[in-house]
Amino acid sequence: MTTASDGPKKLFIKTYGCQMNVYDSQRMAEAMGAEGYVLTEDQSQADMVLLNTCHIREKAAEKLYSDLGRLKPLKAERPDLKIGVAGCVAQAEGDEIIRRMPIVDLVVGPQAYHRLPAMVKKGGGVDTEFPVEDKFEHLPKAPATRRAPAAFLTVQEGCDKFCAFCVVPYTRGAEVSRPVSRILTEARDLVARGVREITLLGQNVNGWHGEGPGGGEWGFGRLIRAIAEIDGLDRIRYTTSHPNDMADDLIEAHGSEQKLMPYLHLPVQSGSDRILKAMNRKHTAEEYLRLIDRIRAARPDIMLTSDFIVGFPGETDEDHRATLKLVEEVGFGTAFSFKYSPRPGTPAYDRPEVESVLADARLQELQALLSRQQKAAQEGMVGRELSVLFEKPGRNDGQMVGKSDYLHAVFVEAPEAKVGDLVRVRITHSAANSLAGELLAA
Ligand code: SAH
Ligand code: SF4
Ligand code: F3S
Numbered sequence: 001m002t003t004a005s006d007g008p009k010k011l012f013i014k015t016y017g018c019q020m021n022v023y024d025s026q027r028m029a030e031a032m033g034a035e036g037y038v039l040t041e042d043q044s045q046a047d048m049v050l051l052n053t054c055h056i057r058e059k060a061a062e063k064l065y066s067d068l069g070r071l072k073p074l075k076a077e078r079p080d081l082k083i084g085v086a087g088c089v090a091q092a093e094g095d096e097i098i099r100r101m102p103i104v105d106l107v108v109g110p111q112a113y114h115r116l117p118a119m120v121k122k123g124g125g126v127d128t129e130f131p132v133e134d135k136f137e138h139l140p141k142a143p144a145t146r147r148a149p150a151a152f153l154t155v156q157e158g159c160d161k162f163c164a165f166c167v168v169p170y171t172r173g174a175e176v177s178r179p180v181s182r183i184l185t186e187a188r189d190l191v192a193r194g195v196r197e198i199t200l201l202g203q204n205v206n207g208w209h210g211e212g213p214g215g216g217e218w219g220f221g222r223l224i225r226a227i228a229e230i231d232g233l234d235r236i237r238y239t240t241s242h243p244n245d246m247a248d249d250l251i252e253a254h255g256s257e258q259k260l261m262p263y264l265h266l267p268v269q270s271g272s273d274r275i276l277k278a279m280n281r282k283h284t285a286e287e288y289l290r291l292i293d294r295i296r297a298a299r300p301d302i303m304l305t306s307d308f309i310v311g312f313p314g315e316t317d318e319d320h321r322a323t324l325k326l327v328e329e330v331g332f333g334t335a336f337s338f339k340y341s342p343r344p345g346t347p348a349y350d351r352p353e354v355e356s357v358l359a360d361a362r363l364q365e366l367q368a369l370l371s372r373q374q375k376a377a378q379e380g381m382v383g384r385e386l387s388v389l390f391e392k393p394g395r396n397d398g399q400m401v402g403k404s405d406y407l408h409a410v411f412v413e414a415p416e417a418k419v420g421d422l423v424r425v426r427i428t429h430s431a432a433n434s435l436a437g438e439l440l441a442a
Contacts, residue, residue, distance in 0.1 A: 011037040012046035016063060017054025019239065020110075020172075020201050021087055023152040025052045027136065028086065028113055035117045044074060048082040048120065053089035055167045057341035064089050068101045075103040082120065084108060088171035092345070095126045110157075110172055111135055130173045137182065147193040149389055149420040150235075150403065155183050155223070156202030161242060163269070164280045164348040165309060165340060168203050177208045180218060180226070187227050194420055197235035197389055197403075198227065206241040206250055221249035228259040234422050235389065237407075239265045240307075243283050243291055255298035261405050262299055263333070266292075267307035271326025272319035275312050280347070285326050292330055303333035303377065303406045310366055311340040311359025313351035320362045327369055333377040333406060335370045339363050378408060378430045385440060386410070388425045390417055401434075409434040 011032050015025040028050065029039050040046055051067060054060040064085065075081050084106040085097050091109035098104045106119050109128035114135045119125050136154070158173045159166075187198055202208060205220065212218045218226075224236055236259050243266055253260055266288075270276050273284045295302060308323065327335075339359050342349050381404070388410045390402040398415035404425075411434060412425055425437035 008036055008038045009047040010040040010045055011048045012040050012043045013050045015052045016060060019152055020154060021052050023154050023201055028116055031117055050084040050086055053085060053087035055088035055092045055171050061089050072103055091128050091171040094128045147190060147195050149195060149391060150197040151190050151195040152199050152201050153186055154201045156205050156208040159203045162280060165346055167343045167346060170345055172203055175204060175207055177210050180210045180212060188230055191230050191232045196422060200238040204242045204245060205238045206245040219247050219249050221253040224253050224260055225257060228257050236260050241266055243288050246291055251295055251298050262302045263406050264302055265305045269309050271323035275315055275319045278314055279312060289329060304330060305333050306335045308335060308337040308366060309340050310362040311354040313348055313353055315354050324369060332373050334374045337363060337366050381427045381435055382430055385424060385426050388412060388423055390419050390421045392419060411436045412439060414439055
């Protein structure tokens with residue numbers, strides 16, 4: 001019989017889904033760290049396994065159950081192993097998870113993470129309550145360890161938009177903005193720990209709003225300007241935004257705020273007005289295109305990325321062609337495209353589905369177009385002088401890899417450099433999924 005080795009208890013976390021889950025996993029690791037748990041990369045050595053799950057598409061949710069199935073032998077060998085399910089499947093299915101998979105000891109929804117350490121002490125349970133307080137405020141303070149140079153910071157959670165296909169309003173709850181003072185404190189703390197780039201996160205991050213220090217309402221653009229004042233912070237990004245929340249102030253910030261990177265992920269989902277309406281997106285294709293014009297007027301070199309769903313109930317060939325046309329008109333740097341997945345509890349769930357082979361063919365066609373655009377955008381970087389923030393050593397000796405302003409991975413020969421350096425680089429080459437560049441004199 002194997003047992004986890006002596007010493008501090010070991011926690012293994014697997015994260016599925018969006019960046020908010022990545023951020024939450026980090027915070028849960030810190031909270032459990034205060035209880036004496038250290039992270040392990042080796043599941044077989046863990047005293048506790050935590051699966052931080054995603055419910056967005058059926059495949060994502062089913063992944064949890066196949067991973068739990070694979071944990072059964074480990075739990076049989078070591079009955080004291082604690083297995084926890086967190087995230088959006090936990091919120092959506094609650095104690096149903098334990099009924100279906102009795103090896104699970106605890107189920108904790110995304111709004112209840114501050115109660116995780118207490119649940120673990122108690123030996124398990126189910127907590128999917130939506131508290132009124134800020135869950136982040138109640139998580140134990142992290143020890144002041146160095147951090148990687150690029151970090152996430154959640155400023156907003158939840159969604160009130162209720163797109164007809166989407167589970168997020170149910171799994172993450174109503175839109176809540178974290179207060180300015182807490183965001184600024186956390187951002188300053190990250191910078192003090194070596195962070196030079198912060199990506200502000202929210203399901204509708206640009207819907208963030210709050211009260212400024214002297215009273216008065218702040219929008220997201222104002223928040224970005226306040227964060228940009230932090231010395232030592234060089235880059236700001238944000239994701240994900242909704243077209244209807246792109247306020248003038250935010251568009252302006254893209255023109256005037258040097259630290260705000262020229263990159264914007266702005267999901268549109270479809271280029272057909274009929275489908276946009278059926279999806280409850282509350283804007284037309286034309287409105288999206290005019291918005292892009294305004295954003296490009298403020299920041300001509302901005303790179304745009306998006307999300308698309310093909311095969312939404314009722315989608316015809318004509319609707320699909322409208323999506324392709326929109327993609328042609330905008331020219332995206334990259335984009336995610338998904339085949340529609342009916343999700344229980346959402347308004348579109350019971351609507352008649354587009355034939356699966358048809359949806360597959362449309363997805364292929366859209367993805368082919370998007371990859372051509374991605375390749376063109378990448379090749380367009382060759383010859384340009386960009387900044388690169390080194391995140392880790394590259395494959396070869398003396399090589400570093402980091403992200404450009406446009407979030408492309410860039411490999412650079414830089415034997416003297418270290419992780420966290422922000423350097424000027426001339427892009428020399430475009431490969432399948434990355435760029436190569438040479439150092440320019442500082
Ligand atoms: N809040 C963001 C993203 C939410 S989820 C937004 O409003 O855009 C990320 C992406 O998953 C969505 O943009 C959408 O393209 C995709 N998605 C969400 N629900 C889906 C479903 N039921 N089937 C297929 N794709 C889905
Ligand atoms: Fe989902 Fe729509 Fe909300 Fe985005 S805006 S999280 S797609 S409901
Ligand atoms: Fe998935 Fe929940 Fe994020 S459903 S995409 S983990 S908000």
